[in-house]
Amino acid sequence: MDTPLKTIAEHLRDAQRILFITGAGMSADSGLPTYRGIGGLYDGKLTHDNMPIEVALSGDMLMRKPEITWKYLLEIEKSCRGASFNRGHEVIAEIEQAKPETWVLTQNIDGFHRLAGNKHVIEIHGRVYDLHCVKCRYQFSVTDYTELAGFPPSCPKCSGLVRPNVVLFGEMLPEPALHRLYKVLEDGVDLVFTIGTTSVFPYIAQPVLAARSLGIPTVEINPGRTEVSYAVRYKVARGAAAVLDEVWQMAKG
Secondary structure, three states: OOOOHHHHHHHHHHOOOEEEEEOHHHHHHHOOOOOOHHHHHHOOOEOOOOOEHHHHOEHHHHHHOHHHHHHHHHHHHHHHOOOOOOHHHHHHHHHHHHOOOOEEEEOOOOOHHHHHOOOOEEEOOEEEEEEEEOOOOOEEEOOOHHHOOOOOOEOOOOOOEEEEEEOOEOOOOOHHHHHHHHHHHHHOOOEEEEEOOOOOOHHHHHHHHHHHHOOOOEEEEOOOOOOOOOOOOEEEOOOHHHHHHHHHHHHHO
16 A cells, blocks of 8 residues: 655655655656666567667677667667656756755656756766767767767767767766765765666665665655565655655645
8 A cells, every 4th residue: 555645745844865766767757668777678578689688788789789789779769759857857856946955866868857957966877868979089969869970870070989978788887976876875865765766776776775774764656566665664656757746745735
């Protein structure tokens, strides 16, 4: 049975340092597919090239056969194209405005949290519309991938191979993002939300488990069970946008 939202709203009203951890379910109300990590459009299935998506979308494959990796990068980008942030993103941005020590740790590469107005965002897997050249390191951003030239896309400066600034399978997480996360956790939080993520990655689950061990309230908003469902204090088995809006209205009320 769902925890009464009023109790969660009371924690939200009283908290000052809040960490929101978000995954693909956060963007489900924007019409994006829910998936595990960057390759979820093929989660559990082979690609058209008869290989696991973890192979097709790996850093190694990008360097060996970039046309294969880029085929699936284009599919992922196309699923984001034309979509926008939803009420759930807006609520988290409003909470940050009211409580400036609010932070977002997101696995999503769609950039919706920043577009909605959040400034304290740790995009641990990067952003699909920020790119760089692997040869000359030229950095640039696009509105969508129709702006890119060639296939695989080439650098406008040196014609080298271009790639998005996202974490492909087998690659390390970006150090600046990790350092920001560690700093937020070191400074301490007094409420943690985990929203729309299966929490299969340790760096996504660990802040929830650490908060639990310290007696800090933890809230999960997810229709299904996840790797941290057993550990959270409050579980709401519903979609993100409606729940966040209800809780925020009650907290302000």
